[in-house]
Amino acid sequence: MERKPTLDDIAHLAGVGKGTASRVINGGTHVRKETREKVMKVINDLGYRPSSAARRLSRRVPLRSVGVLESVLTAPAFVDRLRGIQDVIESKEKFELTLYSCTSPERLKQKLDHIADMHTVEALIVVDLDVSEDQRARLASAGVTLVSISNAAGSGPQVGIDDERGGYVATRYLLELGHKRIAYLGDVFPDPFGFKTSRNRYRGYVQALEDAGLSIGQEYVQLGKHGKAEAQAMCATLLSLPDRPTAIFAMTDIQALGCLEAAREAKVNVPQDLSIIGFDDIEASSHVGLTTVTQHLSESGRVATQYVLGVLEGRRTGDPPSLPDVEVVVRRTTCPPREEGQ
């Protein structure tokens, strides 16, 4: 066997016309039982599968799809964004949703090339991934409308929040509660994908501290690989400090969850003896009662999707609307520090 069999092959081998073969495939009405079976046999023998492209073209049912490309590294936050994307896609009937994922930065370029070549999607929503100028041009010439959901500075249409401001807001909240010894726990920067999330949230943290006239000891800054377990370990370090922090600002909710775990193990009461604030407001946070900074995850998916759809449908040109401001969601992992702590 040399190439994929086509309807012609089937028809010839079964000794019938193309038209008949086609009828057999589509419901088999108006075909003599005998004939049908003959054709069916050939189909099965060859493992024939009709070409959806040809089918579509002939039937005049166009495929309209928007793609979503995610980095598996930011998984938990992605889920919430996807929900927003899905919401608006589903409401449009005409569009399908194609999901791509990218496991490592090296494979990003490859993946984008693939997407451009496949011509499956008319638009692509890139989540938390950095697309180079070259790649943008490549996609554009393939007719793919692009929008990114990301907080990193980038060119092209983008929806996201200001991480530095987010870091500032989180830290200031802790400050207002009366905390003075506030630690920062985040990814080591720059991270493998070249993202500056951690650095930016850290900057906001530093700024807030400075504005409050406080200086931070470097032992209060824990930077490491992203992950719950890693965060747990870093938090344990923080808790073993002679003059340990009364509050921790974790760069993401996942890391904050790790901190919670560490506190539990160290028998440190949260929030009485240790306040913890996260960032993102992923779904799990509401379950554990984590105080965090919301960056309007599902809203970001919704906005980005509405934007690309708008572009595809010809209305709309400028930039996507911006997201609501970042905001502290107070739950039960934060409170004022104990008096004794001076």
Add this chain to the structure above:
Amino acid sequence: MERKPTLDDIAHLAGVGKGTASRVINGGTHVRKETREKVMKVINDLGYRPSSAARRLSRRVPLRSVGVLESVLTAPAFVDRLRGIQDVIESKEKFELTLYSCTSPERLKQKLDHIADMHTVEALIVVDLDVSEDQRARLASAGVTLVSISNAAGSGPQVGIDDERGGYVATRYLLELGHKRIAYLGDVFPDPFGFKTSRNRYRGYVQALEDAGLSIGQEYVQLGKHGKAEAQAMCATLLSLPDRPTAIFAMTDIQALGCLEAAREAKVNVPQDLSIIGFDDIEASSHVGLTTVTQHLSESGRVATQYVLGVLEGRRTGDPPSLPDVEVVVRRTTCPPREEGQ
């Protein structure tokens, strides 16, 4: 404007040949700048978008996609399954992943028809949704290979676990811990999608109790609408019982999370004064330390996907392999009951 413009339209209006117009669209190499701009203008004026079907057909790049249809109602568990599906799709290069979702049982038929008509996917993984015989036939004749991920009894290839056994295992675990007053909290059955999950898990619960020679008072059985808040309310009812249960078996982790919340509000210590076991083992459960019964969510996605891919590629015929047995994942919401409790 009567119908979608085609390349021919563009070419005519721009006063150039089809070939040239095509070149402009695909990178625009070997085209005089002037010509290109002329063509571009027409394209923009008409809001022209190339037909991906035609493009594909001509370029001979076939679209191979497997679809996933989910019911938004079972969302949290779905996320984990999706991860498994995604894993194996990504490893295959050749296939894309198309996501469909279905918001209400009434729309299921409609959605399936849509999927059959679109001819986008060669295979469909239906998650926690019940597909009728008619629909199966319809999909089959559209050439769509089907597999369901579900615990409900159904025809056709299916991957899932035995809910009744799951309920039995969960309850027996509580029994072995020494509990005697064990409540069941689940969805009212039958539920809107016609699922029997709650009923089956409940049966396992009853059976385990019987096997232990215990009878259950009906006040220990709380059935209601699915959801965390609803479960929280039902749990509150349970906690206000004169002779309240020492343990609760919640039909899903989401409901167990609601119970946790209720216990916290009622100042009941978990697990010392109340053991809680859930079902599913969604990601959030690991974060809160919920004891639960795992049904191998991501594994189910993986198995189902490998199965359909196997069928599509011609190897493999029978049924999908079965999942590992259900299993209690012990975390920190369960322990033996207090002595005083008789």
Add this chain to the structure above:
DNA sequence: TTGAAAGCGCTACCAG
């Protein structure tokens, strides 16, 4: 009931 033939919209090759 069946075969032949005419497209579907686009790309790619080939002269010019």
Add this chain to the structure above:
DNA sequence: CTGGTAGCGCTTTCAA
């Protein structure tokens, strides 16, 4: 650099 032309694989009249 550009216009014509031949398909890509399938569905769908239209006669037979």
